[in-house]
Amino acid sequence: MKKLIISALILLSYQAEAQIKAVTDEGKEVVLFDNGTWKFANDSDAKALETITTNETPFTKDKTSTFLYRSKKVNAGVYVNPKIWKFTDAFKTPVLEYAFINNLNSNLFGIFTSETVEVGTLKNLKELLVTTTQSRADYFRLKESEYRTVNGLKVLYLRYLVNAKGLDFEYQTYAYLTDNGYCSITAYSFSKYFDQYKKELDQYINGLVEVKKAEGTQTVEVYETPPPPPAKIKSKN
Incomplete structure (x- = not known):
C-alpha cells in the first residue's frame, strides 16, 4: 500500500x-x-495509473524532421527538424543523451534518454518511469497512458503533469523497449503553453525510430528523408 x-x-x-x-x-x-x-x-486518477489503452492510429515522422540523432547506447534514435529544434548540452544526467530547445519558442523542450537495463514489458517500463518521476516531483498526475505504433514501433505513450520547485510542467513521452534496454523521448513545456503548442511537441516525439546505435565517437548523422537505402551487393553471376 x-x-x-x-x-x-x-x-x-x-x-x-x-x-x-x-x-x-x-x-x-x-x-x-x-x-x-x-x-x-x-476515479480517473486510479484509471490512468492502472490502465493502458491502445491507440490504433499510426504515428509517423514529419517530413521536415531530417536530422538524425543516434543513441550511443541502444538501437534507437530521433529525427528532428534542425530549423526548429536546437541541441543543447545545458542538462546532464546519467541517462540523458540529448536535450533540445525549440528554436522558435524557448518555452518548449525535448529530451532523449536511454538505459541499458533489462525491462520485461512496456507495462513494467511504465511502472519504472512513473515511479522515478514521482520520486523527483513535488506533485505528479498521470493524465494518459496508451500503446501506440510510431514509425512501425510499438511504444508506450504517457502524458502527465508535474510541479517541481513551484513550476508547473506538462510532459508527453514515448517509451520504447530495445534489444538491450530502453529509450524514452519526451517533449514538455510549462503547463500553460502545452495545449497551445502540442502540434510542435507531437512533431518532436514522432521522430522516434529504430536505428543502429552510434559507434565510437559518432553521435550525429544527417540524412535526407527518407534515409538512404543500404548498399546493394552485386551478383557475381
Whole structure:
C-alpha cells in the first residue's frame, strides 16, 4: 500500500461513513476508511495509473524532421527538424543523451534518454518511469497512458503533469523497449503553453525510430528523408 500523508491543508475532512480525505506522496487525493483500506477520490486518477489503452492510429515522422540523432547506447534514435529544434548540452544526467530547445519558442523542450537495463514489458517500463518521476516531483498526475505504433514501433505513450520547485510542467513521452534496454523521448513545456503548442511537441516525439546505435565517437548523422537505402551487393553471376 502506498504511504499516505494527511494534509493539514485539506479542510473537507469529515467523519460521515467513517471516511477521512488525505493526499498521497504523488499528490493524489484519496479517501481513508476506519478499517485501514482506502480508495482514490478521483476515479480517473486510479484509471490512468492502472490502465493502458491502445491507440490504433499510426504515428509517423514529419517530413521536415531530417536530422538524425543516434543513441550511443541502444538501437534507437530521433529525427528532428534542425530549423526548429536546437541541441543543447545545458542538462546532464546519467541517462540523458540529448536535450533540445525549440528554436522558435524557448518555452518548449525535448529530451532523449536511454538505459541499458533489462525491462520485461512496456507495462513494467511504465511502472519504472512513473515511479522515478514521482520520486523527483513535488506533485505528479498521470493524465494518459496508451500503446501506440510510431514509425512501425510499438511504444508506450504517457502524458502527465508535474510541479517541481513551484513550476508547473506538462510532459508527453514515448517509451520504447530495445534489444538491450530502453529509450524514452519526451517533449514538455510549462503547463500553460502545452495545449497551445502540442502540434510542435507531437512533431518532436514522432521522430522516434529504430536505428543502429552510434559507434565510437559518432553521435550525429544527417540524412535526407527518407534515409538512404543500404548498399546493394552485386551478383557475381
